[in-house]
Amino acid sequence: MRRPNAWEVSVKAYRKKSFPLDKIRRFLEPGPVVLISSAHGGERNLMTCGWHMMLGFEPALVGCFIWDQNHTFDLVRRSRQAVIHLPALDLLDTVIGIGNVHAPELEGDKCDHFGLTPARAKKVKAPLVAECYANFECKLADAKLVNRYSLFVFEVVYAHVAASPKYPTTVHYRGDGVFMISGRNVSRRSRFRPEML
Numbered sequence: 001m002r003r004p005n006a007w008e009v010s011v012k013a014y015r016k017k018s019f020p021l022d023k024i025r026r027f028l029e030p031g032p033v034v035l036i037s038s039a040h041g042g043e044r045n046l047m048t049c050g051w052h053m054m055l056g057f058e059p060a061l062v063g064c065f066i067w068d069q070n071h072t073f074d075l076v077r078r079s080r081q082a083v084i085h086l087p088a089l090d091l092l093d094t095v096i097g098i099g100n101v102h103a104p105e106l107e108g109d110k111c112d113h114f115g116l117t118p119a120r121a122k123k124v125k126a127p128l129v130a131e132c133y134a135n136f137e138c139k140l141a142d143a144k145l146v147n148r149y150s151l152f153v154f155e156v157v158y159a160h161v162a163a164s165p166k167y168p169t170t171v172h173y174r175g176d177g178v179f180m181i182s183g184r185n186v187s188r189r190s191r192f193r194p195e196m197l
């Protein structure tokens with residue numbers, strides 16, 4: 001049974017089959033890939049993160065999965081701070097490079113190694129990254145799920161966002177080395193109740 005919708009494409013029911021649970025990330029994962037910078041005890045670091053989600057508007061809360069084998073895990077747990085960065089498509093290969101090496105394997109830190117420009121943040125010690133479209137300074141708001149799920153709940157305490165473009169071309173990880181690039185926007189503002197916008 002096919003029904004037309006506002007896009008004048010037909011809506012259909014899909015035939016489905018059982019799917020391996022360890023591969024469902026392919027469908028649920030693709031928020032924009034971000035970088036997370038951290039600093040503690042004179043050391044600073046960067047990692048790539050695809051598993052994150054908004055958890056509140058005000059305060060602005062963001063949950064990030066940081067694997068306990070990552071060096072970042074210790075730096076964030078000790079400092080209770082981080083900066084979440086939004087890279088655009090031009091940084092894709094850098095994002096992959098940062099996410100494929102652990103800090104102790106390198107001689108210098110990852111900012112230097114990957115030719116990124118660190119800048120001083122306003123409210124936290126972790127550095128901003130000048131080449132990223134946006135930098136969100138965060139303080140750890142809740143560590144209750146860290147031991148069990150490696151989930152850090154951050155509160156964004158300061159946001160630095162580029163003046164243009166309004167919508168950066170972001171990259172979204174689908175697993176298996178495949179990325180989706182953000183595409184065109186469709187506005188449906190008029191169909192929203194104001195309180196839902």
Ligand SMILES: Cc1cc2nc3c(=O)[nH]c(=O)nc-3n(C[C@H](O)[C@H](O)[C@H](O)COP(=O)(O)O)c2cc1C
Nearest residue numbers: 047048049050051066067070071072099101102103
């Ligand atoms: C596209 C991509 C997405 C990733 N997403 C995550 C993630 O959500 N959580 C995580 O802990 N590691 C993730 N990683 C792996 C870390 O970035 C990687 O282990 C990194 O080397 C950690 O650096 P560190 O040990 O210096 O902290 C991702 C890597 C890539 C390439």
